[in-house]
Amino acid sequence: MTLNHRMVWVGTCLLIGGALFTLWLGLFSGVGISRIDFQKVTSGEDPNKAGDTRPILRVAVGAMISPTITKQYYEDLLKWVGDQVGMRTVFTQRKTYAEVNNLLESQCVDLAFVCSGPYVAGHAKFGMEIIAVPVVNGKSEYYSYVLANKDSPIGTLDELRGKRFAFTDPNSNTGCLVPRFLLAQKGETPETFFSETFYTYSHDNSIKAVAEGMADGAAVDSLIWEFIQATEPETVANTKVIRKSSPYGIPPVVVHPALDPVLKAKLKKVLLSLHQDPFALSLIQKLRIERFEEGDDSLYQTVREMEAWIKSSQSGHSL
């Protein structure tokens, strides 16, 4: 082997060695990767939070619509309300109506948007107090729509017999009480009438369940069905209303009876004059609300009576 050949072999070996070393450096050594000290940890305090010293206005919204959409449509409105009364709004949601009622009862929240059913329950339990009710289409009432899939042959409530049915929240008026009431009138309970029931914990979820065929039928808040029809027409396009209930008092804005009267008065004033502010008006118009007006507990008497009738007629069936 000549000197030139040896040099070629040595050169080749060096080249391969260099390539392997480079490969190891690039693949495994971690050279060039930013280093993090895992021992240096944060306390979790937000430095920005200390900057805003205003008192906190805790507001809860019942899960009438799914939490994401609720936050999307309510957060700016509630922040505006807080600003009007000189407070920093903290927005709170809970999975069930009962949890929201509990928060209000324990005064963990100052202001809440609740469904008509939970209001009746809260009013009965700790004197939940209405400070305003929304006006939609000139009225402060709403309905329960019984839905079926648009392509299904189901056209009446009776034809839902033996089918799967979606309730919203156990405390929901239109999503649970009204269909139970309608079945009770027929001497049926959900367990006897439907083959399967489940809770979606929001009206838009129930609409999607029918539209997507997860449920053969569902009962939802008429306001929310129309709201979804306006904002997401493709979602309701696959559903049809097969039964419209009697009118009920619209879901109100409530406070704890022990809330600071001054704050309560301020909140009421802000809500009742809200439609006069263009920015605030644009925010409530997204919710299809024309304005707020003073509510009256009598609006919910039908709900209260319906609930009592269900209890009396179907004793032994828990709701």
Add this chain to the structure above:
Amino acid sequence: MRQKIFFRLLALLALLIACAAIAMTAYEVLLNRQQHRDQARGKTRILARQLSQLLLWDDRVAVRDLLDTAVAADPLIRYAFIERKDGFYAHTFRSGVPTDLLGTHNGAHALIDRTIRNTTGTVLYDIVSRIEPTGDILHLGFDRDAIDRKSLPVIADIFSISLFFLVLLIYPAWIVSATITHEIDLTTGKLIEVNETLEARVMDRTAALADMNKRVGEEREWLAVTLRSIGDGVITTDMTGRITLFNPVAEGLTGWKQEEVLGRVLADVFNIVNQGNREKLENPVDRVLRSGSMVGLANHTLLISKDGSERVIADSGAPIRDSVGHIIGVVLVFRDVTDKERLEVELQRSEKLDSIGVLAGGIAHDFNNLLAAILGNLNLAQLEVPPSASTQSLLENAEKATLRAKDLAFRLLTFAKGSEPVKTTCSIEEIARDAARFALSGSKSICRFVFEPNLPAVEIDAGQISQVIHNLLLNADQAMTNGGGEIILRGEAVVVGRREDLPLAPGHYVCIRVEDHGSGIPESHLIKLFDPYFTTKPHGSGLGLTVAHSIIKNHNGHFTVTSQLGKGTTFSFYLPASGGVPRKPDEKQPAIGDGKGLILVMDDEEAVRDVLQGMLAKIGYTIECAAHGEEAMAKCLSARAQSQPFDLLFFDLTIRGGMGGVEALRRIRQEGILTPAIASSGYSLDPVMANPRAYGFSAAVPKPYNLGELSRVTRQVMGRGETTST
């Protein structure tokens, strides 16, 4: 050899397989990482979606449980935490979220996945996902080492397969090495053979190339030498007329050096004009390029050189063509024809002179015939008149004038033909004095003679030398600025040695000098002084000094001239000294009436016959006449037949329309008649007159002749039998 190739082949295969294995390993590791990273992103997004409602419901415990579950369920996940604008919401760290991992909200880190390394060197993928609608950020930390460990089985497979292939390739490698060895042996043999053939060819070609180079070099040298040696000017140009070659003759004719003209256009260097009208002539290169054929210059082309001197040239231009016939340049060949043209002019003049000579010869012959008649009759008339009579004086004047006319005719012949001199031993002083008297008669100039005593005699043609002196004295007289002056005529004996500057053989010479104190001759004229037709006089013939020079040369002498402007000129000529004694002129009066004998006179001129008859009769001879050779011959034969032969024949040499004297005498001698004969001719330059014995004559008498001369010659021939010429 075979083992060597085998091991090398095996090593090469191992190398290739190793490289392939390494490349596949790297590819597998990177692919595995990428796949797990993609999966990690999916997992993070799913978890973020699951966390969405819990965050909205503010269910921190549920959130924490979900994060713990995710970390516990996936061994690749090392940590999980939710970053919030105001810090964090929940995490799975033991003591808190590392500060450096935060900052996605405030922009410290963009919302992108990161590769990070903790203090123990573990590399992690920090995968992030935004949780909507709360806007919180979910971080999941995936352990890259754990991900890489997923690749280990595949890597093991890769190396196992590589090893398997290496083992599998051992036998084929052995076979291939054997084949290659065989092929190499064959190919090497062929290559050696081809190499040897190629080397032999290269050597042959190299030798041929060297030989060719040598020949090319020789040809170039030969061409260069030829161009340098050629007698004509040679210039070559390219297609644009720029000069590419310029030989030494061209340098001499144009005044330009080759290094000055190379690359310049021809018109700058080759300045030609018409000799007559001085108009500039067209560049011959342009003409050649336009016509594509050889062209010649017009006559009378004048080349003006760099220093302004002018030469008459003849030239030709021709196209230079390459091997396929395309014109690639022009070659111009030219030569100086100034001298040739001058010689042609001189030749024309010479021919003209010859014609004049022939004419002059004829005229002189006839003239001498007439003079012979006149002189003879004068002599006869003188005999008829008493010496004391006044008529005798008139007749003598007439005789002198006739003799001068004879000289004039002689000069006319000499200057025209340059004949052989008829030499006799003479005293040059006497000739010089006679010539001076004749030349300066009527002139204001006077001649002073300064001759050495006892000057040696010279053997000369007295008439020709007299003419030379005559011409020199005339020139001297005409050179006098005041119309006249003193001219010194010197005669000296000179001895010329071997080292003298004079172009003369060593020996004794007589030098004649003609000195004047006239205007002198410019130096530029001195060199042309002896050229034919060179004259500064308005009516001069330009032949005087030319003839003089010619005469002296014919006498084996030498002619010189020195002059100073304003001071004068000295003409000198040298003639070889003779050891003889000068012949004294016959002082004695010719004897009249005592001559005896019968003389046959032959002459075609009746007047000459008559006067000759009268003159010879006066001397005492009996005369018979003949008009031509035939008649003379008949009379000779008749006289012999009658036993009354002639005692003397007196024949004219030139008989118009008949047999001349020479031919007649030759025939008479052929008849056995040996009567002495005298030749006579008006054409005194006839060679017979210079050497009569060679033609059978005893003496020669040139026409015209007087009675005394005739008496002397006839007496000498008839009396003493001596031959001579006058």
